[in-house]
Amino acid sequence: MLVSKNIEGRDSGLSVDAAVADETVISGDLEASWRKICSGLRRDLGAQIFGQWIKPITLALFDSGNGSLHLELPSEFAATWVRDRYAERLLLAWKAHHPAVTDLVFQAQSGSAKIARVSPLNGTAAPASRKAVSESKFRLDLDPRMTFDQFIAGHSNILALNAAQRTAAAEKPLFSPLYLQSSTGQGKTHLMHAIGHAFREEFPSSTIIYMSAERFMIEFVSAMRRNEGMEFKASLREADLLMIDDIQFIVGKNSTQEEFLHTVDSLISQGKRVVVAADRPPQALDGVDQRLLSRLSMGLVADIQSAGLELRRDILEHRLASMPHQNVSEEVVDFLARTISRNLRELEGGLNKLLAYAQLTGREITRELAEEQLSDILSACRRRITIDEIQRTVCEYYRLDRNEMSSKRRARAVARPRQVAMYLAKVMTPRSYPEIGRKFGGRDHSTVIHAVKLVEQLRGEDSEMDNDVRMLLRQLES
Numbered sequence: 001m002l003v004s005k006n007i008e009g010r011d012s013g014l015s016v017d018a019a020v021a022d023e024t025v026i027s028g029d030l031e032a033s034w035r036k037i038c039s040g041l042r043r044d045l046g047a048q049i050f051g052q053w054i055k056p057i058t059l060a061l062f063d064s065g066n067g068s069l070h071l072e073l074p075s076e077f078a079a080t081w082v083r084d085r086y087a088e089r090l091l092l093a094w095k096a097h098h099p100a101v102t103d104l105v106f107q108a109q110s111g112s113a114k115i116a117r118v119s120p121l122n123g124t125a126a127p128a129s130r131k132a133v134s135e136s137k138f139r140l141d142l143d144p145r146m147t148f149d150q151f152i153a154g155h156s157n158i159l160a161l162n163a164a165q166r167t168a169a170a171e172k173p174l175f176s177p178l179y180l181q182s183s184t185g186q187g188k189t190h191l192m193h194a195i196g197h198a199f200r201e202e203f204p205s206s207t208i209i210y211m212s213a214e215r216f217m218i219e220f221v222s223a224m225r226r227n228e229g230m231e232f233k234a235s236l237r238e239a240d241l242l243m244i245d246d247i248q249f250i251v252g253k254n255s256t257q258e259e260f261l262h263t264v265d266s267l268i269s270q271g272k273r274v275v276v277a278a279d280r281p282p283q284a285l286d287g288v289d290q291r292l293l294s295r296l297s298m299g300l301v302a303d304i305q306s307a308g309l310e311l312r313r314d315i316l317e318h319r320l321a322s323m324p325h326q327n328v329s330e331e332v333v334d335f336l337a338r339t340i341s342r343n344l345r346e347l348e349g350g351l352n353k354l355l356a357y358a359q360l361t362g363r364e365i366t367r368e369l370a371e372e373q374l375s376d377i378l379s380a381c382r383r384r385i386t387i388d389e390i391q392r393t394v395c396e397y398y399r400l401d402r403n404e405m406s407s408k409r410r411a412r413a414v415a416r417p418r419q420v421a422m423y424l425a426k427v428m429t430p431r432s433y434p435e436i437g438r439k440f441g442g443r444d445h446s447t448v449i450h451a452v453k454l455v456e457q458l459r460g461e462d463s464e465m466d467n468d469v470r471m472l473l474r475q476l477e478s
Contacts, residue, residue: 029098030059030062030069030098030101031059033094033097033098034059036097037090037093037094037097038050038054038055040093041054041089041093042054048376053078053081053082053085053086054082054086056073056074056078057071057072057073057082058071058072059071059072060072060107062101064100066102066103067100067101067102067103068102068103068104068105069094069101069103069104069105070105070107071090071104071105071106071107072107072108072109073106073107073108073109074108074109075108075109076108078108079106079107079108080106082106083106087104087106088141088212088215090104091103091104092212092214092215092218095218095222096218099222140196140200140208140209140210141210142193142196142197142200142210143193144197146189146190146193146194146197147193147194147197147198148161148164148165148168148194148197148198150190150194150318151187151190151191151194152311152314152315152318154307154308154310154311154314155305155308155311156186156304156305156306156307156308156311157186157187157304157305157307157311159302159303160180160182160187160188160191160302160303160304161191163175163178163300163302164178164180164191164192164194164195164275164302165198167195167199167273167275168194168195168196168197168198168199168202169198169202170202170203172271173273175299175300176268176272176273176274176299177264177268177273177274177275177276177295177296177298177299178273178274178275178276178299178300178302179275179276179277179278179282179296179297179299179300179301179302180192180275180276180277180278180302180304181277181278181279181280181281181282181301181302181303181304182279182303182304182305183279183306183343184279184343184345185342185343185344185345185346186304186305186306186307186343186344187304187344188245188277188304189245189277191277192210192243192245192275192277193210195241195243195275196208196210196241196243199240199241199273203240206240206241207238207239207240207241208239208240208241208243209235209236209239209241209242209243210243210245211243211244211245212244212245212246212249213244213245213246213247213248213249213250214246214249216244216250216256216260217249217250217256219232220232220255220256220259221256224255233259233262233263236263237263237266237267239267239272240272240273241272241273241274241275242263242264242267242272242273242274242275243274243275243276243277244260244275244276244277245276245277246277246278246279247276247277247278247285247296248278248279248280248285248286257288257289257292258289260292261289261291261292261295264292264295264296265295268295274299276296281301281303282296282297282301283297306341306343307341307344308474309337309338309341309470309473309474309477312336312337312340312341312344312347313333313334313337315344315347315348316333316336316337316347316348316351317333319348319351320333320351323355326355326365327364327365328354328355328365329365329366331367331456332354332365332366332367332370335367335370335427336350336351336354336370336374338427338473338477339378340374340377340378341477346377349377350370350374350377353373353374354369354370354373354374357369357373385428385429385476386429387425387429387431387436387439388439389476390421390424390425390428390429390476391405391421391439393472393475393476394417394418394420394421394424394472395417397417397468397471397472397475398413398417400414400417404417404418405418405421405440405441406440406441406442407441408441418440418451419451419454419455420455420468420469420472421440422436422440422447422448422451422452422455423451423452423455423456423469424469424472424473424476425439425448426448426452428473428476432445433445433448433449434448436448455469
């Protein structure tokens with residue numbers, strides 16, 4: 001049993017294996033490095049995520065013998081959550097700011113919690129009692145959840161999906177490299193992991209390298225400082241499949257750009273497969289060498305468009321189908337799919353947060369709970385749609401004169417579209433019932449409440465009405 005002081009001076013008992021033989025009390029240098037790392041993470045992750053998951057971390061113990069740094073969190077749930085989502089980013093940050101740290105161990109503050117380690121080149125969690133096996137310079141770290149079977153296809157991503165499957169197939173693809181391009185959170189990384197899984201299944205003895213551009217740069221610079229540049233280059237060029245994510249972060253760095261160019265040239269000339277991903281097309285990469293730009297453009301550039309409403313709904317339903325014990329109504333699914341539209345990572349993250357909150361508190365998952373717990377995501381995603389815009393769109397859809405939205409006519413051909421517009425005004429704008437009523441000819445708030453409840457009821461009973469509302473929602477969100 002080792003006892004150390006963390007940065008707050010609290011005793012923490014740590015049960016570790018024989019490899020951690022001598023403890024080192026946390027030094028001022030480590031504390032200073034941690035403050036710098038936190039500053040960068042606060043900026044990159046945002047104040048809310050940083051405050052919830054990163055800020056509670058305390059430095060517990062550093063073993064200078066094997067480079068292991070123990071990080072403590074308030075609970076085992078928090079330790080597992082941070083390890084699964086931020087381990088590689090944290091390890092890369094430590095290697096950049098304090099190279100002596102080569103291994104991270106995440107644990108709860110309770111001494112009975114299990115310890116999970118992140119190996120420097122792997123990033124996968126392993127029990128602290130099992131010694132990491134160094135099989136090769138770059139060990140493959142693929143998310144088991146990111147396979148082709150788990151990728152939901154739609155009109156916006158079908159080209160990229162087909163190209164990714166072709167890249168991983170036994171037959172030699174017609175193009176190399178494959179360049180996956182989309183904005184953040186649309187599925188690029190999922191497809192790269194899926195390519196890795198399928199290629200490994202097709203060629204079990206092949207060498208696959210997958211890493212982020214950030215890790216590529218850090219590993220390259222570290223190798224050059226250790227006078228191991230030739231070994232680093234040789235390891236890259238042994239790959240049968242090389243995948244680099246977020247390639248936009250490599251551009252502008254002359255030495256790493258040059259090395260990546262030569263690596264791509266070498267692999268392509270050998271008939272090997274190369275996949276890169278970026279948030280912009282090759283021509284929009286800032287500061288890129290023209291030779292590298294030519295190589296990246298010579299294969300297939302597969303663009304992934306933003307997911308539409310139907311694809312977002314399909315993704316949520318697919319996720320929930322694997323969790324039959326979770327009770328989430330169609331209304332909540334529809335609300336999340338309509339509202340969280342910026343990227344799919346936010347969409348799944350919002351659902352996960354909602355499910356975790358409901359499980360930990362025992363509260364029923366309702367639309368009200370979703371609005372309460374996901375207010376930060378929802379406010380960022382909502383486009384500022386006005387009631388005037390809703391009225392105009394509804395009148396065009398039902399071929400009515402715009403004045404009918406404020407008229408006193410009660411004929412069903414007029415009243416029903418007006419009620420639909422009131423319903424849309426409530427679900428798509430932050431306006432209150434009285435404010436909405438004033439925009440519809442000065443009607444009382446009770447009239448708006450009745451309209452909203454009636455349309456909600458009709459959507460469940462009348463497929464034609466539900467289809468009308470869905471079409472209008474799609475038009476207004478596009």
